[in-house]
Amino acid sequence: MASTDLAQAVLVQLRATSAVANAFGDTWNPTNNTGVMKFFFDWAGQPDEPYLTAIEAWETYEFMTRTTGKTLAPYIATGQLQVLIYQSDRQAARALGVLVAAALNDQTAAIAWTGFTLMNLRMARAEFASITVTGPNVPIAFNRILTFDYEYSGSITEP
């Protein structure tokens, strides 16, 4: 089934990349709603570490000139996607980040959703956030944050 938006396409790609899915322990089947869910957008349910949440941080739009009499307004969207990885071990959090970057970087053909064309997706920044809380069944948690730049083309219909 074709993805309908960027978020779904990214989740599909992460789950389709066995190295990433296996490292996180994600076995979620979105068709049957079965398995273990480790990849989320915006916020997570109640997963054990490791897991990740992704955020569409922002997008800007550059609209092209419409052809006279046409209602379709094409545009190019530029934005950033953040992937926040939570793991109980700092080195393991970094290693998971490398796997995620490899799964997403330049995968413009695999990360596809209906009506749009992804032109660019590449990690631009990585950092560790400072957190001190205990996680479920673990005494310590670390947070690796990856920021990806992306660009895609699309269009909307205007009256």
Place this chain on the structure above:
Amino acid sequence: MRSPSARCLINTVDIYRGVKGQDPDGGYRLTYPSLTYAGVPCTVQVGEFIEQFDEQQNRMTQALTYRIMTGQPYAVNARDKIVYVDGNGVTHTIMAEANRDEAGRGGAFTIRGSETL
């Protein structure tokens, strides 16, 4: 405060001392290689229990606070692991936060801990 009688200490917990270390990346690491105190007689009381959004971990969390009272002092440090199997056979992993000698009289000791789900 008097020491609690054996009739009150109807529960048991296992306590694992957290061994401090560092992973090769410099991250603080606690491991629990061995059982430090087995079958500690105590009474386990659940305090605050709440669902909340954990902003640091960007996840929904069920947070439970425990008070575990014993009649003997146990050297429990923050983030030592306490394993408690309740009457229904459900295993709870509790992270110790702090402990105190009630009223400073050496009779009753309370460990405060938390469980996140």
